Amino acid sequence: MIKALDGLREVSAILGEYGIEDSHKEAEIIFTRCIEMGKVALYRDNPALSPSQREEIRSILERRGKREPLQYIIGHVDFYGLKIHVGPGVLIPRPETELMAEEAIKAVTRYTLHVTSEDANSSRVTHYASRILDLCTGSGCLAVALAKEFPAAEVFGTDISEKALEYAMMNASINGIQNVTFLKGDLYEPVKGGTFDIIVSNPPYIRKEDIRTLEPEIREWEPLEALDGGEDGLQFYREILSCAPEYLVQGGSLIMELGQGEADDVLKIAENSGLGCAALVKDYSGIDRILRLSLR
Ligand SMILES: C[S@@+](CC[C@H](N)C(=O)[O-])C[C@H]1O[C@@H](n2cnc3c(N)ncnc32)[C@H](O)[C@@H]1O
Known part of the structure:
Protein backbone atom coordinates (compact mmCIF):
# COMPACT_ATOMS: atom_id res chain seq x y z
CA MET A 1 0.00 0.00 0.00
CA ILE A 2 1.44 3.37 -1.01
CA LYS A 3 0.35 6.39 0.98
CA ALA A 4 -0.27 9.62 -0.93
CA LEU A 5 2.45 11.67 0.76
CA ASP A 6 5.12 9.02 0.09
CA GLY A 7 4.01 8.97 -3.54
CA LEU A 8 4.03 12.77 -3.63
CA ARG A 9 7.66 12.93 -2.46
CA GLU A 10 8.66 10.31 -5.02
CA VAL A 11 6.88 12.09 -7.91
CA SER A 12 8.35 15.44 -6.85
CA ALA A 13 11.86 13.91 -6.97
CA ILE A 14 11.25 12.35 -10.42
CA LEU A 15 9.94 15.66 -11.79
CA GLY A 16 13.05 17.35 -10.39
CA GLU A 17 15.21 14.80 -12.26
CA TYR A 18 13.34 15.69 -15.46
CA GLY A 19 14.59 19.26 -14.91
CA ILE A 20 11.20 20.68 -14.04
CA GLU A 21 11.29 23.78 -11.86
CA ASP A 22 8.82 23.86 -9.00
CA SER A 23 8.62 20.07 -9.06
CA HIS A 24 6.98 19.93 -5.65
CA LYS A 25 4.18 22.31 -6.62
CA GLU A 26 3.56 20.30 -9.80
CA ALA A 27 3.49 17.04 -7.82
CA GLU A 28 0.85 18.57 -5.55
CA ILE A 29 -1.24 19.60 -8.57
CA ILE A 30 -0.98 16.08 -10.01
CA PHE A 31 -1.93 14.42 -6.72
CA THR A 32 -4.84 16.71 -5.86
CA ARG A 33 -6.20 16.09 -9.34
CA CYS A 34 -5.76 12.31 -9.35
CA ILE A 35 -7.02 11.82 -5.79
CA GLU A 36 -9.75 14.44 -6.29
CA MET A 37 -8.93 16.02 -2.99
CA GLY A 38 -7.90 19.55 -1.94
CA LYS A 39 -4.34 20.19 -0.77
CA VAL A 40 -5.31 20.58 2.89
CA ALA A 41 -7.21 17.26 2.91
CA LEU A 42 -4.34 15.54 1.07
CA TYR A 43 -1.84 16.51 3.79
CA ARG A 44 -4.31 15.95 6.63
CA ASP A 45 -5.72 12.55 5.57
CA ASN A 46 -2.78 11.11 3.62
CA PRO A 47 -4.97 8.48 1.90
CA ALA A 48 -3.68 5.27 0.35
CA LEU A 49 -3.40 5.40 -3.44
CA SER A 50 -5.74 3.11 -5.36
CA PRO A 51 -4.35 1.14 -8.34
CA SER A 52 -6.23 3.40 -10.80
CA GLN A 53 -4.85 6.55 -9.13
CA ARG A 54 -1.33 5.10 -9.32
CA GLU A 55 -1.85 4.32 -12.98
CA GLU A 56 -3.10 7.86 -13.71
CA ILE A 57 -0.12 9.39 -11.89
CA ARG A 58 2.26 7.09 -13.78
CA SER A 59 0.75 8.10 -17.11
CA ILE A 60 0.99 11.84 -16.27
CA LEU A 61 4.63 11.37 -15.25
CA GLU A 62 5.38 9.64 -18.54
CA ARG A 63 3.94 12.61 -20.48
CA ARG A 64 5.75 15.17 -18.27
CA GLY A 65 8.96 13.23 -18.90
CA LYS A 66 8.56 14.29 -22.53
CA ARG A 67 8.12 17.86 -21.22
CA GLU A 68 4.52 18.11 -22.38
CA PRO A 69 3.09 21.12 -20.47
CA LEU A 70 1.16 20.09 -17.37
CA GLN A 71 -1.69 22.37 -18.48
CA TYR A 72 -2.12 20.31 -21.68
CA ILE A 73 -2.15 17.10 -19.64
CA ILE A 74 -4.68 18.44 -17.15
CA GLY A 75 -6.57 20.05 -20.03
CA HIS A 76 -7.43 23.43 -18.60
CA VAL A 77 -6.19 26.54 -16.79
CA ASP A 78 -7.88 29.12 -14.60
CA PHE A 79 -7.96 32.50 -16.26
CA TYR A 80 -9.58 35.52 -14.64
CA GLY A 81 -12.03 33.26 -12.78
CA LEU A 82 -12.87 31.25 -15.91
CA LYS A 83 -12.06 27.66 -16.77
CA ILE A 84 -10.19 27.74 -20.09
CA HIS A 85 -9.60 24.47 -21.94
CA VAL A 86 -6.21 24.04 -23.58
CA GLY A 87 -4.33 21.33 -25.42
CA PRO A 88 -1.84 20.87 -28.26
CA GLY A 89 -2.40 23.52 -30.94
CA VAL A 90 -3.33 26.40 -28.65
CA LEU A 91 -1.23 28.74 -26.51
CA ILE A 92 -1.63 28.31 -22.76
CA PRO A 93 -2.88 31.63 -21.33
CA ARG A 94 -0.23 33.21 -19.08
CA PRO A 95 -0.86 34.96 -15.75
CA GLU A 96 0.37 38.30 -17.18
CA THR A 97 -2.44 38.17 -19.74
CA GLU A 98 -4.90 38.41 -16.84
CA LEU A 99 -3.52 41.93 -16.43
CA MET A 100 -4.57 42.59 -20.02
CA ALA A 101 -8.10 41.50 -19.12
CA GLU A 102 -8.05 43.92 -16.19
CA GLU A 103 -6.76 46.82 -18.30
CA ALA A 104 -9.28 46.09 -21.05
CA ILE A 105 -12.15 46.03 -18.55
CA LYS A 106 -11.00 49.42 -17.22
CA ALA A 107 -10.78 50.78 -20.77
CA VAL A 108 -14.25 49.54 -21.75
CA THR A 109 -15.68 51.03 -18.53
CA ARG A 110 -13.91 54.37 -19.13
CA TYR A 111 -15.04 54.54 -22.73
CA THR A 112 -18.61 53.64 -21.80
CA LEU A 113 -18.70 56.29 -19.08
CA HIS A 114 -17.47 58.79 -21.64
CA VAL A 115 -20.17 57.76 -24.13
CA THR A 116 -23.04 57.47 -21.67
CA SER A 117 -21.82 60.36 -19.43
CA GLU A 118 -23.06 58.54 -16.37
CA ASP A 119 -21.43 58.15 -12.98
CA ALA A 120 -19.17 55.17 -12.24
CA ASN A 121 -21.90 53.19 -10.47
CA SER A 122 -24.31 53.33 -13.35
CA SER A 123 -25.63 49.99 -14.54
CA ARG A 124 -25.47 51.49 -18.02
CA VAL A 125 -21.76 50.67 -18.00
CA THR A 126 -22.51 46.95 -18.07
CA HIS A 127 -25.46 47.40 -20.38
CA TYR A 128 -23.86 49.65 -23.00
CA ALA A 129 -23.44 47.63 -26.21
CA SER A 130 -19.72 48.16 -26.73
CA ARG A 131 -17.97 46.46 -29.62
CA ILE A 132 -14.75 44.73 -28.66
CA LEU A 133 -12.22 43.01 -30.90
CA LYS A 163 -7.35 24.55 -33.86
CA ALA A 164 -7.11 27.61 -31.60
CA LEU A 165 -10.58 28.70 -32.70
CA GLU A 166 -12.02 25.27 -31.84
CA TYR A 167 -10.74 25.80 -28.30
CA ALA A 168 -12.01 29.39 -28.23
CA MET A 169 -15.53 28.29 -29.20
CA MET A 170 -15.45 25.48 -26.66
CA ASN A 171 -14.31 27.95 -23.99
CA ALA A 172 -17.16 30.34 -24.75
CA SER A 173 -19.61 27.46 -24.59
CA ILE A 174 -18.39 25.83 -21.34
CA ASN A 175 -18.43 29.24 -19.65
CA GLY A 176 -21.97 29.92 -20.86
CA ILE A 177 -20.94 32.94 -22.97
CA GLN A 178 -23.06 33.83 -25.99
CA ASN A 179 -22.03 37.38 -26.90
CA VAL A 180 -18.75 36.41 -28.56
CA TYR A 188 -8.42 42.31 -39.02
CA GLU A 189 -9.33 40.59 -42.28
CA PRO A 190 -12.38 38.67 -40.90
CA VAL A 191 -13.90 41.92 -39.52
CA LYS A 192 -13.08 44.12 -42.53
CA GLY A 193 -15.25 47.26 -42.59
CA GLY A 194 -16.18 47.00 -38.88
CA THR A 195 -15.33 49.46 -36.13
CA PHE A 196 -14.71 48.81 -32.44
CA ASP A 197 -14.64 50.71 -29.14
CA ILE A 198 -11.80 48.60 -27.81
CA ILE A 199 -9.26 46.40 -29.58
CA VAL A 200 -7.11 44.06 -27.50
CA SER A 201 -4.31 41.81 -28.65
CA ASN A 202 -1.67 39.52 -27.25
CA GLU A 209 15.97 33.31 -33.30
CA ASP A 210 15.05 33.31 -29.58
CA ILE A 211 12.46 30.56 -29.96
CA ARG A 212 15.09 27.80 -29.77
CA THR A 213 16.25 29.13 -26.38
CA LEU A 214 12.81 28.73 -24.76
CA GLU A 215 11.90 25.94 -22.33
CA PRO A 216 11.04 22.63 -24.09
CA GLU A 217 7.43 22.90 -22.88
CA ILE A 218 7.11 26.02 -25.03
CA ARG A 219 9.38 25.43 -28.03
CA GLU A 220 8.46 21.78 -28.56
CA TRP A 221 4.79 21.84 -27.62
CA GLU A 222 3.15 25.23 -28.01
CA PRO A 223 2.23 26.25 -31.57
CA LEU A 224 4.98 28.11 -33.41
CA GLU A 225 2.45 30.50 -34.96
CA ALA A 226 1.52 31.63 -31.44
CA LEU A 227 5.14 32.53 -30.62
CA ASP A 228 6.91 33.75 -33.75
CA GLY A 229 6.92 37.54 -33.94
CA GLY A 230 9.28 37.65 -36.94
CA GLU A 231 12.98 38.56 -37.09
CA ASP A 232 12.76 41.33 -34.47
CA GLY A 233 9.64 40.11 -32.63
CA LEU A 234 7.77 43.25 -33.64
CA GLN A 235 6.10 42.21 -36.89
CA PHE A 236 2.57 41.93 -35.43
CA TYR A 237 2.81 45.27 -33.62
CA ARG A 238 3.57 46.97 -36.96
CA GLU A 239 0.60 45.36 -38.66
CA ILE A 240 -1.83 45.86 -35.77
CA LEU A 241 -0.84 49.51 -35.28
CA SER A 242 -0.87 50.44 -38.95
CA CYS A 243 -4.53 49.38 -39.36
CA ALA A 244 -5.83 50.30 -35.88
CA PRO A 245 -7.12 53.82 -36.81
CA GLU A 246 -9.30 52.28 -39.52
CA TYR A 247 -10.94 49.88 -37.03
CA LEU A 248 -11.21 52.05 -33.89
CA VAL A 249 -13.97 54.57 -33.18
CA GLN A 250 -12.90 58.08 -32.13
CA GLY A 251 -11.81 57.86 -28.48
CA GLY A 252 -11.53 54.08 -28.67
CA SER A 253 -8.48 52.24 -27.31
CA LEU A 254 -5.99 49.66 -28.48
CA ILE A 255 -4.47 47.55 -25.71
CA MET A 256 -1.59 45.21 -26.48
CA GLU A 257 0.54 42.83 -24.47
CA LEU A 258 4.28 43.40 -24.99
CA GLY A 259 7.23 41.03 -24.91
CA GLN A 260 10.00 41.72 -22.39
CA GLY A 261 12.13 44.70 -23.47
CA GLU A 262 9.88 45.59 -26.44
CA ALA A 263 8.15 48.66 -24.99
CA ASP A 264 10.50 51.32 -26.44
CA ASP A 265 10.45 49.78 -29.92
CA VAL A 266 6.67 49.43 -29.94
CA LEU A 267 6.25 53.02 -28.73
CA LYS A 268 8.46 54.13 -31.63
CA ILE A 269 6.30 52.20 -34.10
CA ALA A 270 3.21 53.74 -32.48
CA GLU A 271 4.55 57.30 -33.04
CA ASN A 272 3.49 57.18 -36.68
CA SER A 273 0.27 55.26 -36.15
CA GLY A 274 -2.14 58.14 -35.52
CA LEU A 275 -2.83 56.81 -32.03
CA GLY A 276 -1.81 58.72 -28.92
CA CYS A 277 -2.09 58.99 -25.10
CA ALA A 278 0.25 56.09 -24.46
CA ALA A 279 0.05 54.40 -21.08
CA LEU A 280 2.36 51.57 -20.09
CA VAL A 281 1.47 49.09 -17.36
CA LYS A 282 4.07 46.93 -15.63
CA ASP A 283 3.51 43.27 -14.75
CA TYR A 284 4.23 41.73 -11.32
CA SER A 285 7.93 41.41 -12.24
CA GLY A 286 8.20 45.12 -13.05
CA ILE A 287 8.35 44.55 -16.83
CA ASP A 288 6.50 47.00 -19.11
CA ARG A 289 3.89 44.50 -20.22
CA ILE A 290 0.83 46.34 -21.49
CA LEU A 291 0.51 49.31 -23.80
CA ARG A 292 -2.70 51.28 -24.10
CA LEU A 293 -3.18 53.79 -26.91
CA SER A 294 -6.25 55.76 -27.95
CA LEU A 295 -7.54 57.23 -31.19
CA ARG A 296 -7.88 60.95 -30.59
C1 LIG B 1 0.52 34.75 -28.17
S1 LIG B 1 -0.88 33.85 -28.76
C2 LIG B 1 -2.17 34.66 -27.82
C3 LIG B 1 -3.36 33.80 -27.55
C4 LIG B 1 -4.34 34.41 -26.52
N1 LIG B 1 -4.83 35.69 -26.95
C5 LIG B 1 -3.69 34.52 -25.15
O1 LIG B 1 -3.41 35.65 -24.74
O2 LIG B 1 -3.45 33.49 -24.50
C6 LIG B 1 -1.01 34.51 -30.39
C7 LIG B 1 -2.12 33.95 -31.26
O3 LIG B 1 -2.02 34.62 -32.54
C8 LIG B 1 -2.43 33.74 -33.54
N2 LIG B 1 -1.94 34.25 -34.83
C9 LIG B 1 -0.72 34.11 -35.41
N3 LIG B 1 -0.67 34.75 -36.60
C10 LIG B 1 -1.90 35.35 -36.76
C11 LIG B 1 -2.45 36.15 -37.78
N4 LIG B 1 -1.75 36.51 -38.85
N5 LIG B 1 -3.73 36.57 -37.64
C12 LIG B 1 -4.46 36.23 -36.54
N6 LIG B 1 -3.97 35.46 -35.54
C13 LIG B 1 -2.71 35.02 -35.64
C14 LIG B 1 -1.88 32.40 -33.11
O4 LIG B 1 -2.56 31.35 -33.73
C15 LIG B 1 -2.09 32.47 -31.59
O5 LIG B 1 -3.30 31.87 -31.23
Whole structure:
Protein backbone atom coordinates (compact mmCIF):
# COMPACT_ATOMS: atom_id res chain seq x y z
CA MET A 1 0.00 0.00 0.00
CA ILE A 2 1.44 3.37 -1.01
CA LYS A 3 0.35 6.39 0.98
CA ALA A 4 -0.27 9.62 -0.93
CA LEU A 5 2.45 11.67 0.76
CA ASP A 6 5.12 9.02 0.09
CA GLY A 7 4.01 8.97 -3.54
CA LEU A 8 4.03 12.77 -3.63
CA ARG A 9 7.66 12.93 -2.46
CA GLU A 10 8.66 10.31 -5.02
CA VAL A 11 6.88 12.09 -7.91
CA SER A 12 8.35 15.44 -6.85
CA ALA A 13 11.86 13.91 -6.97
CA ILE A 14 11.25 12.35 -10.42
CA LEU A 15 9.94 15.66 -11.79
CA GLY A 16 13.05 17.35 -10.39
CA GLU A 17 15.21 14.80 -12.26
CA TYR A 18 13.34 15.69 -15.46
CA GLY A 19 14.59 19.26 -14.91
CA ILE A 20 11.20 20.68 -14.04
CA GLU A 21 11.29 23.78 -11.86
CA ASP A 22 8.82 23.86 -9.00
CA SER A 23 8.62 20.07 -9.06
CA HIS A 24 6.98 19.93 -5.65
CA LYS A 25 4.18 22.31 -6.62
CA GLU A 26 3.56 20.30 -9.80
CA ALA A 27 3.49 17.04 -7.82
CA GLU A 28 0.85 18.57 -5.55
CA ILE A 29 -1.24 19.60 -8.57
CA ILE A 30 -0.98 16.08 -10.01
CA PHE A 31 -1.93 14.42 -6.72
CA THR A 32 -4.84 16.71 -5.86
CA ARG A 33 -6.20 16.09 -9.34
CA CYS A 34 -5.76 12.31 -9.35
CA ILE A 35 -7.02 11.82 -5.79
CA GLU A 36 -9.75 14.44 -6.29
CA MET A 37 -8.93 16.02 -2.99
CA GLY A 38 -7.90 19.55 -1.94
CA LYS A 39 -4.34 20.19 -0.77
CA VAL A 40 -5.31 20.58 2.89
CA ALA A 41 -7.21 17.26 2.91
CA LEU A 42 -4.34 15.54 1.07
CA TYR A 43 -1.84 16.51 3.79
CA ARG A 44 -4.31 15.95 6.63
CA ASP A 45 -5.72 12.55 5.57
CA ASN A 46 -2.78 11.11 3.62
CA PRO A 47 -4.97 8.48 1.90
CA ALA A 48 -3.68 5.27 0.35
CA LEU A 49 -3.40 5.40 -3.44
CA SER A 50 -5.74 3.11 -5.36
CA PRO A 51 -4.35 1.14 -8.34
CA SER A 52 -6.23 3.40 -10.80
CA GLN A 53 -4.85 6.55 -9.13
CA ARG A 54 -1.33 5.10 -9.32
CA GLU A 55 -1.85 4.32 -12.98
CA GLU A 56 -3.10 7.86 -13.71
CA ILE A 57 -0.12 9.39 -11.89
CA ARG A 58 2.26 7.09 -13.78
CA SER A 59 0.75 8.10 -17.11
CA ILE A 60 0.99 11.84 -16.27
CA LEU A 61 4.63 11.37 -15.25
CA GLU A 62 5.38 9.64 -18.54
CA ARG A 63 3.94 12.61 -20.48
CA ARG A 64 5.75 15.17 -18.27
CA GLY A 65 8.96 13.23 -18.90
CA LYS A 66 8.56 14.29 -22.53
CA ARG A 67 8.12 17.86 -21.22
CA GLU A 68 4.52 18.11 -22.38
CA PRO A 69 3.09 21.12 -20.47
CA LEU A 70 1.16 20.09 -17.37
CA GLN A 71 -1.69 22.37 -18.48
CA TYR A 72 -2.12 20.31 -21.68
CA ILE A 73 -2.15 17.10 -19.64
CA ILE A 74 -4.68 18.44 -17.15
CA GLY A 75 -6.57 20.05 -20.03
CA HIS A 76 -7.43 23.43 -18.60
CA VAL A 77 -6.19 26.54 -16.79
CA ASP A 78 -7.88 29.12 -14.60
CA PHE A 79 -7.96 32.50 -16.26
CA TYR A 80 -9.58 35.52 -14.64
CA GLY A 81 -12.03 33.26 -12.78
CA LEU A 82 -12.87 31.25 -15.91
CA LYS A 83 -12.06 27.66 -16.77
CA ILE A 84 -10.19 27.74 -20.09
CA HIS A 85 -9.60 24.47 -21.94
CA VAL A 86 -6.21 24.04 -23.58
CA GLY A 87 -4.33 21.33 -25.42
CA PRO A 88 -1.84 20.87 -28.26
CA GLY A 89 -2.40 23.52 -30.94
CA VAL A 90 -3.33 26.40 -28.65
CA LEU A 91 -1.23 28.74 -26.51
CA ILE A 92 -1.63 28.31 -22.76
CA PRO A 93 -2.88 31.63 -21.33
CA ARG A 94 -0.23 33.21 -19.08
CA PRO A 95 -0.86 34.96 -15.75
CA GLU A 96 0.37 38.30 -17.18
CA THR A 97 -2.44 38.17 -19.74
CA GLU A 98 -4.90 38.41 -16.84
CA LEU A 99 -3.52 41.93 -16.43
CA MET A 100 -4.57 42.59 -20.02
CA ALA A 101 -8.10 41.50 -19.12
CA GLU A 102 -8.05 43.92 -16.19
CA GLU A 103 -6.76 46.82 -18.30
CA ALA A 104 -9.28 46.09 -21.05
CA ILE A 105 -12.15 46.03 -18.55
CA LYS A 106 -11.00 49.42 -17.22
CA ALA A 107 -10.78 50.78 -20.77
CA VAL A 108 -14.25 49.54 -21.75
CA THR A 109 -15.68 51.03 -18.53
CA ARG A 110 -13.91 54.37 -19.13
CA TYR A 111 -15.04 54.54 -22.73
CA THR A 112 -18.61 53.64 -21.80
CA LEU A 113 -18.70 56.29 -19.08
CA HIS A 114 -17.47 58.79 -21.64
CA VAL A 115 -20.17 57.76 -24.13
CA THR A 116 -23.04 57.47 -21.67
CA SER A 117 -21.82 60.36 -19.43
CA GLU A 118 -23.06 58.54 -16.37
CA ASP A 119 -21.43 58.15 -12.98
CA ALA A 120 -19.17 55.17 -12.24
CA ASN A 121 -21.90 53.19 -10.47
CA SER A 122 -24.31 53.33 -13.35
CA SER A 123 -25.63 49.99 -14.54
CA ARG A 124 -25.47 51.49 -18.02
CA VAL A 125 -21.76 50.67 -18.00
CA THR A 126 -22.51 46.95 -18.07
CA HIS A 127 -25.46 47.40 -20.38
CA TYR A 128 -23.86 49.65 -23.00
CA ALA A 129 -23.44 47.63 -26.21
CA SER A 130 -19.72 48.16 -26.73
CA ARG A 131 -17.97 46.46 -29.62
CA ILE A 132 -14.75 44.73 -28.66
CA LEU A 133 -12.22 43.01 -30.90
CA ASP A 134 -9.59 40.51 -29.70
CA LEU A 135 -6.94 40.02 -32.40
CA CYS A 136 -4.93 36.76 -32.10
CA THR A 137 -7.50 35.33 -29.71
CA GLY A 138 -5.97 31.83 -29.30
CA SER A 139 -7.92 29.99 -26.57
CA GLY A 140 -10.30 32.97 -26.51
CA CYS A 141 -9.36 33.68 -22.89
CA LEU A 142 -9.46 37.48 -23.26
CA ALA A 143 -12.52 37.58 -25.51
CA VAL A 144 -14.48 35.26 -23.21
CA ALA A 145 -13.43 37.21 -20.07
CA LEU A 146 -14.54 40.50 -21.66
CA ALA A 147 -17.78 39.05 -22.99
CA LYS A 148 -18.57 37.76 -19.50
CA GLU A 149 -17.79 41.10 -17.85
CA PHE A 150 -19.90 43.05 -20.36
CA PRO A 151 -22.91 40.90 -21.22
CA ALA A 152 -24.37 43.54 -23.55
CA ALA A 153 -21.13 43.91 -25.52
CA GLU A 154 -20.56 42.34 -28.91
CA VAL A 155 -17.16 40.67 -28.75
CA PHE A 156 -15.22 39.33 -31.73
CA GLY A 157 -12.08 37.19 -31.64
CA THR A 158 -9.94 36.47 -34.71
CA ASP A 159 -7.15 33.96 -35.19
CA ILE A 160 -5.37 32.33 -38.10
CA SER A 161 -5.43 28.90 -36.44
CA GLU A 162 -8.39 26.59 -36.90
CA LYS A 163 -7.35 24.55 -33.86
CA ALA A 164 -7.11 27.61 -31.60
CA LEU A 165 -10.58 28.70 -32.70
CA GLU A 166 -12.02 25.27 -31.84
CA TYR A 167 -10.74 25.80 -28.30
CA ALA A 168 -12.01 29.39 -28.23
CA MET A 169 -15.53 28.29 -29.20
CA MET A 170 -15.45 25.48 -26.66
CA ASN A 171 -14.31 27.95 -23.99
CA ALA A 172 -17.16 30.34 -24.75
CA SER A 173 -19.61 27.46 -24.59
CA ILE A 174 -18.39 25.83 -21.34
CA ASN A 175 -18.43 29.24 -19.65
CA GLY A 176 -21.97 29.92 -20.86
CA ILE A 177 -20.94 32.94 -22.97
CA GLN A 178 -23.06 33.83 -25.99
CA ASN A 179 -22.03 37.38 -26.90
CA VAL A 180 -18.75 36.41 -28.56
CA THR A 181 -18.08 35.42 -32.17
CA PHE A 182 -14.84 33.77 -33.30
CA LEU A 183 -13.66 34.22 -36.88
CA LYS A 184 -10.79 32.65 -38.79
CA GLY A 185 -8.37 34.84 -40.71
CA ASP A 186 -5.36 37.14 -40.74
CA LEU A 187 -5.64 39.83 -38.01
CA TYR A 188 -8.42 42.31 -39.02
CA GLU A 189 -9.33 40.59 -42.28
CA PRO A 190 -12.38 38.67 -40.90
CA VAL A 191 -13.90 41.92 -39.52
CA LYS A 192 -13.08 44.12 -42.53
CA GLY A 193 -15.25 47.26 -42.59
CA GLY A 194 -16.18 47.00 -38.88
CA THR A 195 -15.33 49.46 -36.13
CA PHE A 196 -14.71 48.81 -32.44
CA ASP A 197 -14.64 50.71 -29.14
CA ILE A 198 -11.80 48.60 -27.81
CA ILE A 199 -9.26 46.40 -29.58
CA VAL A 200 -7.11 44.06 -27.50
CA SER A 201 -4.31 41.81 -28.65
CA ASN A 202 -1.67 39.52 -27.25
CA PRO A 203 0.10 38.80 -30.54
CA PRO A 204 3.07 36.47 -31.15
CA TYR A 205 6.06 38.52 -29.99
CA ILE A 206 9.11 36.27 -29.60
CA ARG A 207 12.07 37.02 -31.87
CA LYS A 208 12.43 34.18 -34.36
CA GLU A 209 15.97 33.31 -33.30
CA ASP A 210 15.05 33.31 -29.58
CA ILE A 211 12.46 30.56 -29.96
CA ARG A 212 15.09 27.80 -29.77
CA THR A 213 16.25 29.13 -26.38
CA LEU A 214 12.81 28.73 -24.76
CA GLU A 215 11.90 25.94 -22.33
CA PRO A 216 11.04 22.63 -24.09
CA GLU A 217 7.43 22.90 -22.88
CA ILE A 218 7.11 26.02 -25.03
CA ARG A 219 9.38 25.43 -28.03
CA GLU A 220 8.46 21.78 -28.56
CA TRP A 221 4.79 21.84 -27.62
CA GLU A 222 3.15 25.23 -28.01
CA PRO A 223 2.23 26.25 -31.57
CA LEU A 224 4.98 28.11 -33.41
CA GLU A 225 2.45 30.50 -34.96
CA ALA A 226 1.52 31.63 -31.44
CA LEU A 227 5.14 32.53 -30.62
CA ASP A 228 6.91 33.75 -33.75
CA GLY A 229 6.92 37.54 -33.94
CA GLY A 230 9.28 37.65 -36.94
CA GLU A 231 12.98 38.56 -37.09
CA ASP A 232 12.76 41.33 -34.47
CA GLY A 233 9.64 40.11 -32.63
CA LEU A 234 7.77 43.25 -33.64
CA GLN A 235 6.10 42.21 -36.89
CA PHE A 236 2.57 41.93 -35.43
CA TYR A 237 2.81 45.27 -33.62
CA ARG A 238 3.57 46.97 -36.96
CA GLU A 239 0.60 45.36 -38.66
CA ILE A 240 -1.83 45.86 -35.77
CA LEU A 241 -0.84 49.51 -35.28
CA SER A 242 -0.87 50.44 -38.95
CA CYS A 243 -4.53 49.38 -39.36
CA ALA A 244 -5.83 50.30 -35.88
CA PRO A 245 -7.12 53.82 -36.81
CA GLU A 246 -9.30 52.28 -39.52
CA TYR A 247 -10.94 49.88 -37.03
CA LEU A 248 -11.21 52.05 -33.89
CA VAL A 249 -13.97 54.57 -33.18
CA GLN A 250 -12.90 58.08 -32.13
CA GLY A 251 -11.81 57.86 -28.48
CA GLY A 252 -11.53 54.08 -28.67
CA SER A 253 -8.48 52.24 -27.31
CA LEU A 254 -5.99 49.66 -28.48
CA ILE A 255 -4.47 47.55 -25.71
CA MET A 256 -1.59 45.21 -26.48
CA GLU A 257 0.54 42.83 -24.47
CA LEU A 258 4.28 43.40 -24.99
CA GLY A 259 7.23 41.03 -24.91
CA GLN A 260 10.00 41.72 -22.39
CA GLY A 261 12.13 44.70 -23.47
CA GLU A 262 9.88 45.59 -26.44
CA ALA A 263 8.15 48.66 -24.99
CA ASP A 264 10.50 51.32 -26.44
CA ASP A 265 10.45 49.78 -29.92
CA VAL A 266 6.67 49.43 -29.94
CA LEU A 267 6.25 53.02 -28.73
CA LYS A 268 8.46 54.13 -31.63
CA ILE A 269 6.30 52.20 -34.10
CA ALA A 270 3.21 53.74 -32.48
CA GLU A 271 4.55 57.30 -33.04
CA ASN A 272 3.49 57.18 -36.68
CA SER A 273 0.27 55.26 -36.15
CA GLY A 274 -2.14 58.14 -35.52
CA LEU A 275 -2.83 56.81 -32.03
CA GLY A 276 -1.81 58.72 -28.92
CA CYS A 277 -2.09 58.99 -25.10
CA ALA A 278 0.25 56.09 -24.46
CA ALA A 279 0.05 54.40 -21.08
CA LEU A 280 2.36 51.57 -20.09
CA VAL A 281 1.47 49.09 -17.36
CA LYS A 282 4.07 46.93 -15.63
CA ASP A 283 3.51 43.27 -14.75
CA TYR A 284 4.23 41.73 -11.32
CA SER A 285 7.93 41.41 -12.24
CA GLY A 286 8.20 45.12 -13.05
CA ILE A 287 8.35 44.55 -16.83
CA ASP A 288 6.50 47.00 -19.11
CA ARG A 289 3.89 44.50 -20.22
CA ILE A 290 0.83 46.34 -21.49
CA LEU A 291 0.51 49.31 -23.80
CA ARG A 292 -2.70 51.28 -24.10
CA LEU A 293 -3.18 53.79 -26.91
CA SER A 294 -6.25 55.76 -27.95
CA LEU A 295 -7.54 57.23 -31.19
CA ARG A 296 -7.88 60.95 -30.59
C1 LIG B 1 0.52 34.75 -28.17
S1 LIG B 1 -0.88 33.85 -28.76
C2 LIG B 1 -2.17 34.66 -27.82
C3 LIG B 1 -3.36 33.80 -27.55
C4 LIG B 1 -4.34 34.41 -26.52
N1 LIG B 1 -4.83 35.69 -26.95
C5 LIG B 1 -3.69 34.52 -25.15
O1 LIG B 1 -3.41 35.65 -24.74
O2 LIG B 1 -3.45 33.49 -24.50
C6 LIG B 1 -1.01 34.51 -30.39
C7 LIG B 1 -2.12 33.95 -31.26
O3 LIG B 1 -2.02 34.62 -32.54
C8 LIG B 1 -2.43 33.74 -33.54
N2 LIG B 1 -1.94 34.25 -34.83
C9 LIG B 1 -0.72 34.11 -35.41
N3 LIG B 1 -0.67 34.75 -36.60
C10 LIG B 1 -1.90 35.35 -36.76
C11 LIG B 1 -2.45 36.15 -37.78
N4 LIG B 1 -1.75 36.51 -38.85
N5 LIG B 1 -3.73 36.57 -37.64
C12 LIG B 1 -4.46 36.23 -36.54
N6 LIG B 1 -3.97 35.46 -35.54
C13 LIG B 1 -2.71 35.02 -35.64
C14 LIG B 1 -1.88 32.40 -33.11
O4 LIG B 1 -2.56 31.35 -33.73
C15 LIG B 1 -2.09 32.47 -31.59
O5 LIG B 1 -3.30 31.87 -31.23
